[in-house]
Amino acid sequence: MRPFGYLTPPDLGGAIAAVTGRPGATFLAGGTNLVDLMKLGVAAPDLLVDVTGLLPDRIEPTAAGGLRIGAGVRNSDLAADPRVRAGFPVLARAVLTGASGQLRNMATVGGNLLQRTRCLYFQDVTKPCNKRVPGSGCPARAGDHRNLAILGGSPHCVATHPSDMAVALAALDAVVHIEGPAGPRAVPIAGPFGGLYRLPGDRPDRETTLERGDLITAVEIPPLAYAGNSAYRKVRDRTSYAFAVVSVAAATDVAGGVVRDARLAIGAVAPVPWRARAAERVLAGRPATSEWFGRAADAELAMASPLPDNAFKLTLVRNVVVRMLGELAGAGS
Numbered sequence: 164m165r166p167f168g169y170l171t172p173p174d175l176g177g178a179i180a181a182v183t184g185r186p187g188a189t190f191l192a193g194g195t196n197l198v199d200l201m202k203l204g205v206a207a208p209d210l211l212v213d214v215t216g217l218l219p220d221r222i223e224p225t226a227a228g229g230l231r232i233g234a235g236v237r238n239s240d241l242a243a244d245p246r247v248r249a250g251f252p253v254l255a256r257a258v259l260t261g262a263s264g265q266l267r268n269m270a271t272v273g274g275n276l277l278q279r280t281r282c283l284y285f286q287d288v289t290k291p292c293n294k295r296v297p298g299s300g301c302p303a304r305a306g307d308h309r310n311l312a313i314l315g316g317s318p319h320c321v322a323t324h325p326s327d328m329a330v331a332l333a334a335l336d337a338v339v340h341i342e343g344p345a346g347p348r349a350v351p352i353a354g355p356f357g358g359l360y361r362l363p364g365d366r367p368d369r370e371t372t373l374e375r376g377d378l379i380t381a382v383e384i385p386p387l388a389y390a391g392n393s394a395y396r397k398v399r400d401r402t403s404y405a406f407a408v409v410s411v412a413a414a415t416d417v418a419g420g421v422v423r424d425a426r427l428a429i430g431a432v433a434p435v436p437w438r439a440r441a442a443e444r445v446l447a448g449r450p451a452t453s454e455w456f457g458r459a460a461d462a463e464l465a466m467a468s469p470l471p472d473n474a475f476k477l478t479l480v481r482n483v484v485v486r487m488l489g490e491l492a493g494a495g496s
């Protein structure tokens with residue numbers, strides 16, 4: 164590991180100024196991803212600007228009936244919050260499937276959203292990787308891509324986004340609040356346009372729409388009348404803590420055997436948490452049956468471009484979607 168400085172600024176403005184003015188500086192939150200990447204040599208900041216004592220760390224109801232979650236809230240506290248558990252179970256369950264108890268005690272909401280991909284080549288500095296070293300190539304397409312993207316990738320990168328929390332927040336239409344050198348702004352977590360995350364295209368090194376010095380301060384979940392009827396299902400290679408092979412976040416409003424409305428997002432299939440809008444359009448107003456749930460999954464997966472070793476995700480996603488929507492329809496009708 165290279166030598167680096169450590170700064171605890173007095174306030175958010177000082178933290179933003181410290182990172183804005185120094186290209187090698189970066190924010191430090193719980194450190195559970197950043198410090199690992201520093202040990203691997205993937206990240207080499209020359210200054211860590213600690214924001215853990217500065218970021219909002221409370222969960223508050225909004226006037227509209229949603230929730231505003233401070234970016235400094237620890238993952239454990241988010242998952243345990245009674246308002247999250249009762250009102251937005253998809254979010255509580257997604258967070259609880261991530262990492263381990265100790266890691267969730269350290270990890271923050273802001274850091275979770277900005278954790279880096281687990282692509283093996285990205286984490287191995289002896290290998291080329293367009294995301295780590297732009298223009299160096301993408302060995303994953305012809306190499307180990309079993310767990311990489313089937314949607315939204317490009318010839319330059321097929322990495323998947325690793326966060327479980329982000330998938331639930333995408334389904335819930337969450338908005339990310341940012342403070343930066345240009346002032347405050349808010350962006351949706353999931354596009355289609357102007358969201359927090361970018362698809363790789365020919366610049367896989369640019370993962371978000373954040374600029375240098377931009378600090379996530381909070382995440383806001385708007386009210387959703389049927390959010391109580393929501394769930395998160397994660398398929399992984401082992402039952403102890405592991406990243407998703409595929410995950411699905413869903414919320415449905417079903418009455419009289421008909422889907423009145425649905426929210427669906429899929430994880431570990433794309434470089435971003437994938438909001439399944441094509442599937443949602445198929446579901447709206449249709450019978451709450453396995454046949455229509457399968458058609459909805461098919462509509463979304465029609466856009467997929469799997470590689471030889473990850474084509475199995477097509478069947479896996481379809482099966483999880485059909486089963487989850489069936490369970491939610493049973494619970495919500």
Ligand SMILES: Cc1cc2nc3c(=O)[nH]c(=O)nc-3n(C[C@H](O)[C@H](O)[C@H](O)COP(=O)(O)OP(=O)(O)OC[C@H]3O[C@@H](n4cnc5c(N)ncnc54)[C@H](O)[C@@H]3O)c2cc1C
Binds near residue numbers: 214261271327
């Ligand atoms: C063994 C292991 C297993 C894991 N399993 C899972 C899993 O199954 N699912 C899952 O979702 N995650 C998993 N994780 C990842 C874990 O959830 C993340 O490491 C954690 O959420 C990151 O939060 P942090 O506060 O520690 O971020 P940090 O490591 O401090 O920061 C991560 C990045 O975000 C930036 N950053 C942090 N906060 C802000 C902010 N407010 N504004 C702007 N930039 C910011 C930092 O500069 C850094 O680039 C696992 C991690 C480990 C080590």
Ligand code: SF4
Binds near residue numbers: 293
């Ligand atoms: S998929 Fe992306 S992160 Fe993985 S090696 Fe290719 S460019 Fe790097």
